[in-house]
Amino acid sequence: MGHHTISILVLNQSGVLVRVAGMFSRRGFNIESLAVGTTHVPEYSRITAVMQGSDAIVAQVVKQLEKLVEVRAVEILPVNTAVVRDMAMIKVKAEQEKKLEVLQLAETFGAKVVDISNETLMVEITSGKTNTDALINALSSYGILEMIRTGVVGLQRGDCSIYEKEKCEISDLFDATLAKV
Numbered sequence: 001m002g003h004h005t006i007s008i009l010v011l012n013q014s015g016v017l018v019r020v021a022g023m024f025s026r027r028g029f030n031i032e033s034l035a036v037g038t039t040h041v042p043e044y045s046r047i048t049a050v051m052q053g054s055d056a057i058v059a060q061v062v063k064q065l066e067k068l069v070e071v072r073a074v075e076i077l078p079v080n081t082a083v084v085r086d087m088a089m090i091k092v093k094a095e096q097e098k099k100l101e102v103l104q105l106a107e108t109f110g111a112k113v114v115d116i117s118n119e120t121l122m123v124e125i126t127s128g129k130t131n132t133d134a135l136i137n138a139l140s141s142y143g144i145l146e147m148i149r150t151g152v153v154g155l156q157r158g159d160c161s162i163y164e165k166e167k168c169e170i171s172d173l174f175d176a177t178l179a180k181v
Contacts, residue, residue, distance in 0.1 A: 003032065004058045005084055005154050008047040008065055009073040009162045012038055016070045020047055023064050029053065033086070035151030041163075044072065048153050073162045077154045084154035087126040089114070090136060093143035094121045102142060109135040120145060 010016045017036055024031050033050035051061065058076060065074045077084060094102045102121050106113055111125035123139065125132055129152070136147065156162070 005077040006049045007075050011070040012045040033151040035153045050152050082154045086152045088149040090123045091146040092139050
């Protein structure tokens with residue numbers, strides 16, 4: 001049972017998120033991460049949900065999501081063919097003599113310091129889950145005062161988009177057939 005990232009293209013309408021989340025809830029599926037935002041096409045929003053489960057359970061979730069009237073497309077974002085990120089802001093206790101250490105640590109992880117006060121630093125990181133978790137772990141020894149983390153967002157690599165899902169599936173099938181010849 002692994003973690004699965006599901007990208008859902010929905011109509012940008014009131015109540016859609018409740019219906020999508022309700023589908024997960026009614027069937028007893030736990031959402032570990034959830035992010036929602038509008039797309040470059042104003043009529044659509046994109047929901048990214050992360051859940052844990054077997055391939056069979058995830059396939060069942062996809063089928064159930066596809067039955068919702070407001071859902072236009074659903075795709076599972078495989079780890080090896082998608083770019084997946086989350087963002088965290090972490091406020092760390094850092095007396096004057098520790099500030100440089102925290103600054104260097106943030107830089108090592110590709111994070112940036114977005115606020116400095118007398119006794120604290122606020123670090124922002126946008127990265128993959130493993131790197132973000134490692135930074136949080138490293139900063140914990142300084143004393144984390146506050147932290148907020150977004151839900152995961154992701155896009156499939158390559159030329160295809162969720163808007164052209166059927167076209168891409170046909171193209172992928174054609175490419176796979178040619179590869180066998």
